[in-house]
Amino acid sequence: MNDTRSEIIRLGSELIRSVGYNSFSYADISKALNIKNAAIHYYFPSKSDLGVEIIKRNLNAFNELTKTWEGLDYKLQFSNYIHMHDSFIGNHWLCIVGSLSPSYDTLPENMQKELKGLVNTILKWLTALLDNGLKTNIFSFTETPRTKAFIVHSALLSSLQMNKVLKNDVYKSIQEGLLNI
Amino acid sequence: MNDTRSEIIRLGSELIRSVGYNSFSYADISKALNIKNAAIHYYFPSKSDLGVEIIKRNLNAFNELTKTWEGLDYKLQFSNYIHMHDSFIGNHWLCIVGSLSPSYDTLPENMQKELKGLVNTILKWLTALLDNGLKTNIFSFTETPRTKAFIVHSALLSSLQMNKVLKNDVYKSIQEGLLNI
């Protein structure tokens, strides 16, 4: 795969995580990569094409990653999930879902669809894991697995957002709280 | 208080909740109110002045509301808090914190400061409530009150964001899950 193209995607991802989809421009990318904005339009005719590609890659990465966890015990899989975004804290980055969801109504339709698919994939995987763990008495909680998945996912996603604002131990605290399952 | 001014604030609040601070313009407000954009600049010279005013009003409203709950038993206060944003679901609105936090790095400094103050106020109140409830055996949870406050706040805030994307029962589910304390 072309170097410029993947650099655009890499930078685009970072920008979505740090300032959000609506707050970065092709100029931000072109300046950083020392190319012209038209060069980005060559690879991604419209900004939403880039947005869709970035979401797709995240979905792919999630599927690949969880596949490598297959067979691990549920506690470890859960812990892996909870620690998935640890590398983002220092830069105060968000996960893609936490970055794009709040501005969902302003996103182009193809990105909305892709984002919805990503969220559903994550929740489906997490619900199944919690269900398995509950049935085998590895986990212990009173909510339904689906509700528990909603809560865990939401709390984790939002802890990255709060980390941006408070810049304190909110992320680590929530992690520890959630792991106590 | 002036009618135009409060209409600007009302509409600004709605727009922040629905599309976010960076995605609405003075044109959106001026068109809706049948005034010129300069009229908005008359009341709020810069957009951040409007943003700050809206956050301040939310802080004020939170303080006023929780003050009216003083004396109520902890379970009821907690339930009131959890149901605070029920009226937003139909329109897929976010709470102010959930709307502004993800784009924190793009906000003008005065808004960042104000937002941080609001988050701290909410977390302080919630932590105190959870602490009181735990000490009197009204609530039962294993985390520290501070961590539990982080989790509850984050899960609730993010459930409104997920409601935008999924448009299903995620908000109600999380509410029920959280109330089981």
Add this chain to the structure above:
DNA sequence: GAATATACTTACTACTAAGTAAATTTGATT
């Protein structure tokens, strides 16, 4: 009744954004 403040409008500026058409360069193939 003259002066002044309030609440705007008109008409603009400076700037930024996404996007495009056409020309040019680069690099591999024949």
Add this chain to the structure above:
DNA sequence: AATCAAATTTACTTAGTAGTAAGTATATTC
């Protein structure tokens, strides 16, 4: 060396966006 397609720049358009300077009608104060 000539050719051709892919990659990229040049130079531009269109459409916003925040913000401002100057003017005006209406009410309020002196």
